Amino acid sequence: MQHKHSKDGSRPDDPAMAEIHSQLATQENVLCVLTVDLNPQLRFAPGLLVLTQQRLLAKNEQGDWSSWPIRDAAGVALPGLALHHFDHAGVGTLELLDGASAPTQRLASWRFTLGANVQALRLLRLFAQQQAPVRASAPDDDELPLCPECDLPLPPDSDECPACAHQVHTPPSTWVLLRLWRFAKPYRFQLLTGFLLTLASTAATLVPPYLTIPLMDEVLIPFQNGQQIDPAKVGLILGALLGAAVLGWALNWARTYLLALVSERIGADLRTATFEHLLDLSLDYFGGKRTGDLMSRIGSESDRICVFLSLHALDFATDVLMIGMTAVILFSINPWLALVTLLPLPFIGWMIHIVRDKLRTGFEKIDRVWSDVTSVLADTIPGIRVVKAFAQEKREAQRFRVANQLNLAVNDKLNKTWSLFTPTVSLLTEIGLLVVWAFGIWLMSKQQITVGVLTAFIAYIGRFYGRLDSMSRIVSVTQKAASGAKRIFDILDHVSNVPEPAQPVKIGNLKGGIEMKGLGFRYGNRSVIRGLDLQIHPGEMIGLVGHSGSGKSTLVNLLCRFYDVSDGAIVVDGTDIRRFAVADYRRHIGLVLQEPFLFFGTIAENIAYGKPGATRAEIVAAARAAHAHEFILRLPQAYDSLVGERGQGLSGGERQRISIARALLIDPRILILDEATSSVDTETEKEIQKALDNLVQGRTTIAIAHRLSTLRKADRLVVMDRGQVVEVGPHDELMAKQGHYWRLYEAQLRQVDTEGDDTGAADSQIASAAAQLAHTAQHAPQQAGSV
């Protein structure tokens, strides 16, 4: 992507630009052009908004221009004029307000879908610059190369804008199955051998019907006419028949075995590639997909493709060969009879084509419905405690039944077409045979052919139509495999929202200084973080506080690069984190979560998860530092004890300490504690706190906690509210300020006084909700009794 310095972002030869220029006075320059795509009534209609040094011009959908001066005749910016921007439900709005007169007046407003949002923000910024005193007209703006798309400064040694690079939407091509070639290519020599074997074995199977001609004409018919049978001739023919059969068998075995091996390998490669790609995708992909669906894609779909390649595709290739060779043989014996024999073929081909479309969409639908069925399982089984606790077994069963019913209905609909298909092909076969018989008898009566030729034709055509029948089956299996392949390539084609940079910056020694500049993040159309600026020094401990939903966890997710920011940038040690290789960057981040996840394996393996080459001594040292060593030794197999997927058999605090040891072992420069102690009791918290104190030393730490008491050691506290930083400073300073933090702290203190336990703001909300629940529960029996 090359960057242009032209401020309006479009080429001068553009007719739209020419029209804009016709509106301008001399000496008036365009600063920014915004194409809006909605009119005030929120209908899709094109419009333009143009900012110059003197005016704001707008063109509506009828092509009429209107303008508002932003400076007076003397060139001084009009006071009170302001441009407001906000967005909701995917619609952005710019409002021009005049605050000079007593009540603020709205002069005009424009609306657009969020595709134009970046440009709108640029217009907003340039407008503000125009309004500001002249001396502040940002001289650095011309020096820093800016991305032409989004107006962010480009990294000093690169033309690629980190923010725009990932907004690529290229739809995949439709011919999916051919794309499997990428996986078949490493096995092309085996595939070629397999093909040659197929050719040979098909030829071998075509020999026997041909031998019926001499058997009829030279042995059986003469015998019927009173001649003797020649044993030598009969022996020769029967021997040839046996030989052809044995040869066919051997060749068939060889190619089936070879191709089955190859297709199994292709299937395995496909599975591995898909899973590896899946792991590279960003978290929001997993948020949007259901586990059951992804599991079925990688598991059964790849298996289906494998079966298709090893069985059906192979059979189909053989069939095509067989038909081709048979046709050649038939024509060489008798062209006329051959013609009549092959006549129904185009008709059947046409029929197959008609049904194909119906079946393909049908099978795609079945797949989707099928993953709905598995999704119900994937939802219910992990949540079984909740299901049982609320006694909703019947409801879940009903949900499954509905999904299954839908599956049934879709299948029924498809089967209507499908079931008609095979019998029709059979019927056509019978009719074809009939035609051959009739035409053959007529030809024989004209002395054109012998009995032997007719029998050979009937023998060939029996196989021939038999193959057509099985070929018609290929339609459905190909479609099934194609839809499976499409669903797999959907994963493979998905570009990670957290893209790897083309030329990653190597991370040497990370100091851990973090700077967040104008950070914005949007989840779907909801903006979670906006305009956030924060600077964190290397080795500093920051406590993030705020109500739940204030954007703390999102900020942490952005810092870990689980998602990429929508606006602005996160800069670590002077480099935008989008310019580091993702894995390289994350290696320097230690993350301790509220719900520690332990993988199936031993405790030692779980501690060494982030550093598989760790020595036993390192593992033990990390466990000691995390205050986990002693309880681990109390387990029957100590460090070799197995823990399950949710760490059954270990308490919450114990699991948490294992995960702290895990973070300690990789020795990260940046440490993130996301509610590390909120799921455990106060006593355990003290244990964990001791472990954490070891962990925090000398690292840049960002800790989120509900209980403000856990953040006592933080150098600075950052208070967030609805996606923005509202206060920053040490505890004492913020207390003295009596602002947001003070209110949060006081609220918690009150909780401590009344309940003797330190619960956070959100905890208190939960507590009051729980109290209300208890209240309703007391009344419930009375109500139930009165019914």
Add this chain to the structure above:
Amino acid sequence: MTDFNSTPGPDFRLARLASGHLQFTGLDGEVHEGVTPVRAFPLAAPDEGISLVSTDGHELAWIAQLQDLPAAQRALLQEELALRDFVPEIRRLKSVSSFGTPSQWAVETDRGETTFILKGEEDIRRLGHGALLIAGSEGVQYSIADMAALDRGSRRLLERFL
């Protein structure tokens, strides 16, 4: 605590300011500028449960039924809500760039013609009774009131994604 059956008499006043914002005046005389009405159930019951939220995100009033409001206030609210209810209803699918996703859709809506990108099949949400809600990549939601009511060509295109 919360009374779930509170009758929403006119215990507040709404007015539109010259700035285009809504002004809310509570019973206690407290004035809030720039309040936004938010539907609690935009899909299931749009006219039931509307919350008036202040600029700092706190609920000022709860309207159980839009119908219960005096006409003038209701008109004001509906006017404001109309701007927030931007969910173009798809009348016809003109074309889709591919049956795999991401796929660019060209559609005719009740608000004019447009195109959007469907990022994945899971962005199509079924609402029951043949109604669909489709999330475009730019955050705009598109609705289809009744799949069966679409024309044949549109239905055929749509079916490939369902």
